[in-house]
Structure formats: C-alpha cells, structure tokens
Amino acid sequence: MGMPCGPWRGVIEAYRSLLPVTNRTPVVTLLEGNTPLLEAPALSRTLTGGRVRLLLKHEGLNPTGSFKDRGMTVAISRALEAGVRAVICASTGNTAASAAAYAARAGLLCVVVLPHGMIALGKLGQALIHGARVVPIQGNFDAALRLVREVVADRPVALVNSINPARIEGQKTAAFEICDALGDAPHYHAIPVGNAGNITAYWRGYRTYHAEGCTTRCPRMLGFQAAGAAPIVEGHVVPAPETVATAIRIGNPASWQGAVAARDESGGRIEKVTDEEILVAYRLLAEREGVFCEPASAASVAGVAQLARAGYFDTAPPEATVVCTLTGHGLKDPQTAVAALEPPAPVPAELDAVLVAIGF
Numbered sequence: 001m002g003m004p005c006g007p008w009r010g011v012i013e014a015y016r017s018l019l020p021v022t023n024r025t026p027v028v029t030l031l032e033g034n035t036p037l038l039e040a041p042a043l044s045r046t047l048t049g050g051r052v053r054l055l056l057k058h059e060g061l062n063p064t065g066s067f068k069d070r071g072m073t074v075a076i077s078r079a080l081e082a083g084v085r086a087v088i089c090a091s092t093g094n095t096a097a098s099a100a101a102y103a104a105r106a107g108l109l110c111v112v113v114l115p116h117g118m119i120a121l122g123k124l125g126q127a128l129i130h131g132a133r134v135v136p137i138q139g140n141f142d143a144a145l146r147l148v149r150e151v152v153a154d155r156p157v158a159l160v161n162s163i164n165p166a167r168i169e170g171q172k173t174a175a176f177e178i179c180d181a182l183g184d185a186p187h188y189h190a191i192p193v194g195n196a197g198n199i200t201a202y203w204r205g206y207r208t209y210h211a212e213g214c215t216t217r218c219p220r221m222l223g224f225q226a227a228g229a230a231p232i233v234e235g236h237v238v239p240a241p242e243t244v245a246t247a248i249r250i251g252n253p254a255s256w257q258g259a260v261a262a263r264d265e266s267g268g269r270i271e272k273v274t275d276e277e278i279l280v281a282y283r284l285l286a287e288r289e290g291v292f293c294e295p296a297s298a299a300s301v302a303g304v305a306q307l308a309r310a311g312y313f314d315t316a317p318p319e320a321t322v323v324c325t326l327t328g329h330g331l332k333d334p335q336t337a338v339a340a341l342e343p344p345a346p347v348p349a350e351l352d353a354v355l356v357a358i359g360f
C-alpha cells in the first residue's frame with residue numbers, strides 16, 4: 001500500500017479501504033498510529049549475538065500511550081455512527097484510558113469496569129481525567145469482562161473491548177505500518193499476549209497485506225504470556241492469574257482461538273516468560289536502547305531472549321528481521337520502575353556530599 005503523502009491523519013484515513021468504515025462513518029481520531037519502528041542494535045547483540053536484526057514497534061507513542069488507540073478509533077467511530085450514547089469496557093488499564101479519551105472526543109459517556117487495586121497509576125489517572133465513570137470491582141479482569149458482557153446484553157451501550165470486531169480491525173494497522181516501513185513483512189513478530197486480541201489483529205493484518213500483494217511473506221508469530229497468567233501455554237483457564245505485568249494479567253483470554261490460529265497458521269510459538277525475565281528485558285530496553293515501555297510490553301523482548309538462548313533463531317534465514325511490539329509506554333506505570341531501582345537517599349546540599357554521591 002505505502003504510506004499516504006501529506007500530514008498524518010490517523011489509522012482510519014491511512015488504511016480506509018482495509019477497514020470497516022464507510023463515507024458516512026464519523027471519524028473520531030486522536031491521530032493514532034504512525035509509530036516508530038526502531039532498530040535495536042544493542043539488544044540484537046546482547047540477546048541474539050547479532051544473529052537477527054531486532055526492531056521495536058513502539059506503540060507506547062500512541063496518543064494515550066498504548067496500541068489500544070488503533071482499535072479504539074474504529075470502535076468509537078462505529079459506536080457514534082450507530083447512535084449509541086455510551087460505551088463500556090472491562091480493562092486492565094489501557095483499554096480504559098483509550099476508551100475514556102476517544103469517548104471524550106466523541107462526546108459519549110464512557111464506563112470502565114476495573115479490577116480494584118490492579119491498575120497502574122497512570123492508566124487510572126487517564127480514565128478519571130477524561131471523565132469516564134470508573135467502577136472498580138472486587139474481582140479480576142476476567143470477572144470484569146463477564147460483567148460488562150451482561151451489562152450490554154439488553155442495553156443500548158456499545159462494548160469496546162477487543163471482542164468488538166472493530167477493535168481487532170483497527171489494531172491490524174500496526175502490521176500494515178511495519179510492512180510499509182520494511183518494504184516487506186518481517187520474518188518473525190514477537191508480541192505480549194493478554195486477552196489475545198492484538199496477536200489476532202497482527203496476524204489478520206499480515207495475512208491481509210500478503211493477500212493484497214503488498215508483501216512476499218507472512219512472519220512467524222511469537223506470542224508471550226506471563227508465567228503466572230499463561231492459560232494458552234498451559235492449555236487451561238487460570239482462575240487466579242498473577243504477574244507484575246498487569247496489562248497481561250488475564251486467565252481466560254477472549255481471543256484464545258485467534259491466538260492459537262495465529263501461532264499454528266504462521267508456524268510460530270506461544271510461550272511463557274517469568275516476571276524476572278520480563279523485568280530484566282524491561283531494564284535492558286531502558287538502559288541499552290533508551291526505550292521506556294511498561295512491564296507487559298517487555299514480555300515480547302523477554303520472549304525473544306528466551307527463544308534465542310534455546311537456539312530457536314539458529315535456523316532463521318540470513319539477515320532475518322524480528323519485530324517486537326512494545327505495547328505501552330513506561331510512564332503508565334512509574335511505580336514499577338521506581339520499585340525495580342530504589343531511588344537513592346538524599347544527601348546534604350553541599351559540593352563534597354554531591355561529589356561523593358556521584359562517585360568522583
């Protein structure tokens with residue numbers, strides 16, 4: 001397809017012919033998408049010995065700080081077109097932040113149902129400041145999703161979780177952008193898996209671009225769940241999922257089948273990474289590449305590191321490209337950064353003390 005010329009107008013205008021919108025759809029956009037695809041030479045050397053070319057799709061640079069905006073622009077535009085007055089979602093945080101912002105822009109009421117005490121501070125702040133009606137529940141994400149499905153069953157409220165097909169459609173545009181930037185699809189695509197909507201969306205995007213003749217191949221899809229929340233890897237629902245990566249703390253993914261299809265049709269893998277592996281990757285990204293993502297996002301890089309250690313890329317084609325999606329921005333969850341690295345104690349406001357503290 002190739003990127004359109006002129007100023008960026010958001011993912012709907014960029015890929016209109018491949019999205020479920022018509023000329024009558026009122027486009028609600030915050031100019032999401034067009035995010036950087038960054039080379040990661042230091043990580044490529046450190047994690048794969050330079051065996052593959054590692055790139056980072058930095059989705060934290062979307063308007064509300066996560067990839068959710070790509071799907072939300074389509075879901076909210078369609079909700080407005082349908083004439084509803086309110087939208088609702090269950091969320092581990094980023095869907096709530098995105099729904100709240102796009103609903104505010106569209107003039108729609110937004111309701112978000114959240115697992116109490118499990119939402120990163122920045123995401124809660126976003127939902128509140130955009131004027132969403134925030135309902136914390138004494139239960140986890142899976143319970144929240146069950147509840148909102150019941151709420152919308154017989155009420156004129158649009159559900160904007162990724163079970164809304166418009167969300168998946170919008171999110172596939174990230175795959176289009178990657179192919180446009182590289183001139184072809186990458187050989188491998190690594191991605192964190194929570195509710196599994198995004199891996200489903202990328203796979204659909206890659207297949208669509210291939211069918212349109214824009215690429216010569218599709219990547220192997222590599223999905224990574226947190227070890228304490230790995231239902232697809234374990235093959236059963238996890239009733240009490242636990243992980244530092246709150247965005248993927250999900251025990252019963254809505255798009256389970258989509259993730260399995262992406263893995264099997266692409267010849268890829270879905271594996272689990274421990275919280276320790278996630279936090280190592282989280283710090284490496286920040287310290288070695290200057291990229292601050294949230295913990296869940298680092299699962300993609302942790303997974304690539306794990307596969308590289310196991311020799312998975314030994315059979316990769318020469319100059320193979322591996323794209324890791326970094327799903328959300330690190331500023332969403334500053335508490336995890338501070339907890340990972342004890343901020344230093346204050347010293348007296350005197351030159352000697354400061355020089356000692358610096359280590360000069």
Ligand SMILES: *Cc1c(COP(=O)(O)O)cnc(C)c1O
Nearest residue numbers: 094194195196197198247327328
């Ligand atoms: C939503 C989210 C995920 C998980 O995406 P799914 O589509 O639910 O698999 C991962 N990371 C971040 C930062 C998210 O906001």
